[in-house]
Amino acid sequence: MIYAGTGESNMRNSVSIGVGMYKSTDAGDNWKKIGMDSTEHISRIIVHPKNSEVVFAAVPGPLWNDSEHRGLYKSTDGGNTWNKILYKDNKTGCAEILMDPSNPDIMYASMWQFRRLPYSFNSGGPGSGLFKSTDGGKTWRELSKGLPAKPFGRIAMNLAPSNPTKMLAIVENKETGLYISEDGGETWKSQSATMNIVARPFYFSTIAFDPKDEKRVYRPAFEFAYSDDGGYSFTNASYEGGWVHSDMHAIWINPNNPNLMYIGTDGGVYTSIDRGVTWVFNHALPVGQFYHVSHDLQEPYNVYGGLQDNGSWKGPSSAPGGVSNASWSRVGGGDGFWTIPDIDGRTVYCEWQGGNMQRVNMQTMKAEGIQPERTSKEDKLRWNWNTPLLTGAKNPRNLYTGAQYLYKSTDQGRNWKRISPDLTTNDKKKQDQENSGGLSADNTSAENHCTIFTIAESPLDENIIWVGTDDGNLQYTNNGGGSWINVSQAIAKSGIANQAWVSSIEPSHFNKETVYATFENHMYGDHKTYLAKSTDMGKTWTRIMSDEFTGFAHKIKEDGVNPNLLFLGTEMGLFSSLDGGNSWFRMKNNIPEYALVRDIQIHPKTHDLIIGTHGRGIYILDDIRAIRDLNKEIVEKEVHIFQTPDIVLNYGRFGWGGPETSGGWYAGNSRTIPTIDYYLKDRVSSGKATLEIYDESGKLVQSIPATVRRGINKIDWNLRSTPPRVASGSTKMDAGGFNAPMVLPGNYTAKLKIKDKEYTTKIKCVHDENNKDLSVNDRKLVYEKSMQLQKLFNQVNDRIDSIAAIQKRLKADTVKFAKNKTMKQMYDDLEKVRSEMMATKQKSIFADEEKLRERISDLYTTFCGMESRPNQTQIEAIEVLEADLKKETENLDRVMRKYVSSVVY
C-alpha cells in the first residue's frame, strides 16, 4: 500500500501544483485519487506503523493565496475521509510531521506561515510554531523552551529513530539556528552551525538521523553535510564518487542497511553506499524540467532546452541506436530557460536566471556574455527570472530580449538596440525585491517583476512584434518598434484577469491581424485556462474556452500549414483543436494527463510536434501531417487512408552503432521510413485487417498485419519484398528466410483490407539521391544480384526439400526399410548430399557449421542489406556459389540415377 501526496513543497516560485492525494494498493500499478483536492501542496505523509488505515498528512497548502485547506490532516479509514487535526489560520500550513516510532501517540508538527506574490516572498509570521501531541494528534501544545523568540519561519526537524527523544530542529528566525533537544522537544539548546546547515530554511527543509545511530546526522541542503556527533558539528560530503548537484530536498536511508541512502536534489537522484560520503548519480530517470524547447534545421535536427536548475542543453532528435544521455551536450549553466540556435549552425544563445545571457560557440564552447546593460537613457533594468531570448519567426537574424524594454540585435548580440519604452505597468509597489524573503532575505531574481515575459515576431512581417509582460500588458508594434500599442484593456474585456502573465503569444502564420495568446494568473491563486484570439490586430479579443481544459495555460501554437490546427500546453495537459479553437480534445498516447506542457514547437521540415514539459522531459510526436489532413469529412468516414509522402529508398538514417555503454535512459529514434497512415473511426474488433503492397505489375510485394486502433494507425513497411521460403530440417536457423532485397524505385499500391472491404492508395518510391555510395545503376545491380542469389537460395531449398521427401518415403514402411539394404544405402547417399547442401550437424552456436545453403544465405543477406555498390569479390562469389550448387545438384542426380532401377519408393 502506498500513499502519494502531490505538489512540490519546497516553495520556490517554480513549484508545481498538485491535485491531492493518491493511493495504490498494488505496489504502484494502479492509483486511486482519495481526496484533498484543493491542498495543492502536501509535504509529508506518515502511515501509522500498526494500522495502515491511519494516515497523517502535513499540508502546507496553496503558495499563492489564502486557503482553509492547510494544516495537519488525519484519516482513520485509509484516506477515504480526512479530518483536520491541527490548524492555525488560512495563511499557515503544516510543513512537517514526525511520529515517535517507539510510541506512535507522540507526534510533532511544525506549522509554517508563508506566502508568495508574483513579486515577493514571505516566510514567517505568528502562525509558525513547533507543536507536540502525546495522544495521537487529538490535542497539541506548543514547544518553546530554549527556542528563540517568535516569529518563526519554516522549521526543519527530525528525531533519532534509535533514541526518539533526541531531536534536531533548524528554526527559521531573525537569526536562523540549529537546536538540539534530548528530551523529546520539551527543552532545546541552541547550537552554532555553518551557513550550509542553516541557510534558506524555506527551501532546504530536510534533516535526518541514521536509523540505527543517533550520533550520525545528515543535512541535505545547498550541499550535503553529515555529522558524527549528533549534530554538534558537520562535514560536507566529498565529490570523489562524482559531482553532486546542489539544492538537496529529500533523503531516504535504508533502515536495515543505513550505509545505503538516496537523495533527491535539483539535479536528480543520487545513491550512496557509504553513509553519504560519496554519491553516484542515477541516470535512468527521464524527469527533466524544461521551460522552453527549440530546434534547428539540421538533419537530423537538434533539440534545445533550458532546465530548472540544470542549465541549457542540446540533444539530437535521433542518433545511432537512439538518443542516450551521452547524446546530449551542455550549452550553459544555472537555471536554464530559453536556449535558441542561430541559423549559422554554430551559435547558440542561452541564459541563466535574471537575464544572464550568452552567445555560445558550439565548436569551442566559448561563451560571451551578451546581456544588454543599462545606459544613461534607461532606468534600472528589470529582468524576469525566465527572460525571453529568441530569434525572429520571420527574420531569424533578428535576436530579441527584453527587460522592461525590448531589445533587438541583428548581429548575434554584439550590439543591441532598444526598440521600446518601458512596456510594463512599472508599478513601483511590485519592485521591492530586495526586501523579499520574510525572516530570511531571499532575492535570487525569482521575484523580479514588471518585466517582459514574452516576445513574438510575426512570421509574416518582421516589423510586427508582440510583447507580453508579467504584469498584464500586451503591446505590439507594426513598425519595428517605432511606436507601440497597448491592447491589454481589450483583452480584459474578453474575461481575462487584467494582471495575468502573458505566457505566450502566437501571431498567425496566415493573417497579419490574427494573433493568439495565453495568459496565466496562478500567482494570484487563479488557475483558469486563459486562451484568447484576436483577428483585428488586438482591438477585440475572444476568449477560447473548453470543458476539456485543465490547468493554467503556458503555450498556444498554431500549425504553420493548417490554420485550423492548434495546440495548447497547460500546467496539466496537452490539448489540440482541429477547427480553429471551436472544440478541443486532450492529447494522450504516452502524454500523461498531468504533463506540465511549457512549450510546443512544430518542426517545419519533419513536421514533428516537439513538446517541452516541466518534469517529464521532452516529447516528440513524429510527423503530424496525418493530423493536419484530418477534416470533418475524413473523421466521419469509417476508414480513410492518408496520402503517403514519396518514400526515399533507404533503410533509415542510422545504423545501430553498438550497445549504449554509458548506461541510463535513452529515447528511441523517430521513424525515418515514412509510415503508411490510415484513420479508423472505431476500433475494428472483429474481422481481419491486412495491408498489402503491390508493384506496378500487380504482383504482391508484401503482406503486413494492420493495426486496428481507433484514430490514426501507422504501418511500417520495411521497403522489402517477401522473404523466400526455407526448407526444414536444419540444425541452424537460416537468416536468408528473413531477408528480401529493397524494392526498386517505382509506383506501388497499398491495399488496406479490413473485413471484406478494401481501401487503396498509391505509393511512390524514389531513389535516394543523397546516398553518394549508390547510383541508380548500382541500385539495379544490387537488386539484380540479390534476386540472382534469392533464386539460388530457392533452388537449394527446393533440392533439400525434395531429398527430404524421398527420404521420408523410403522410411515410410519401416519394416521394409529395415530389411532392404539398398533402400538404406540410397537413404544414406541422399543424406550425404543433403548434409553438403545445408547444416545438419551443428550442435551449438559456438561450433558453427557452414554448408552450401548457409553460404548462399550469408551472401544473399549481405546483398539485401546493401546501400552501396557491391565490391568485386562479392559479385564473383555468386559465381562460386552457382558452380557449387551445380556440383551438388549433379551429386543428387547421380544418386537418383544410381538407384532409379533398383529402388521403388
Add this chain to the structure above:
Amino acid sequence: MTRKLPLLLLLVLTAFGFQTKAQSLEEIVKKHIEAIGGAENWKKVKSMKSVAKMNAQGAEVMITIYQVHEKAMKAEISVMGMLGYQILTNQAGWGYMPWGGQTKAEPLTAEDVKSAQDQLSILDEFLTYQAKGKKIELVGKDDVEGTECFKITMTDKDNKITTYYINTADYHIVKTTSKSTVNGKEMESTSLFSNYKKLDAGIVLAMNTNGDMGEMEITSVEVNPNIDENIFKPSN
C-alpha cells in the same frame, strides 16, 4: 462535429473515470461472457488445435498449438526451417528452442510449471475465476488505443494480478497486462486482442493477438479434435 472530434487519434475522451461505475462488475462480466459465445458453448470445449502465424519482416513463423483443457498444451514453432516446441502439463513443462542454441528440450522449473498452470485452461478467465478462487475488481474505465474500456483486475491466490481492459461497446477484451515471475525475475507482459471471430462451435475467439513477441494470427481452429497425449512429452 464537436462531439466526434475528441474521439480521434492519440487521444481520448475520458481519462480515468473512476466516478462512473454505472454498470456493475457482475453485469460487465455477464455481457462479456455473452460476447464470447456464452458459458454453455465454452463448457463443451475440451480440446483445441490452432494453427497460427507470426509475421517477422514479411517472413512467417508458423505455430501449431495443441490444448487439452486443464491437462496439457503444446506449441510447435517453426522458424526458418527449424522446429522448436514448448510443452506444459499439470506436472511438468519443457522448452526446446533450437534457434536460441538449445540442442535438447530443457525442463521448466517446478515453480514455473506451477505459476503457468492457468495457461492450461482453454476457457476465458471470466468463466473460471470464481472456481479458481480469484478475485476481480472493477478499477474504473480507461482508454486503450482510443477505445473506452472497463478496467478490471483479477487477483489469484498467489496475489498475481492480471488486468483486463474490456471494450465498453462490445464487451470483448481489448488488452491484458499481467505480471509473472520467470526464473525469479518479474516480467510484465501486455497483449492486445482483435479479429474476434465466431467459430462453428458457437464460441468467439480473438484470432489476432499482439503480444510482446509480435502479432500472432490464428488461421485455423479445430474444436474438440482427438489429440494423442503422447505429444506432450519431449521428443529429444
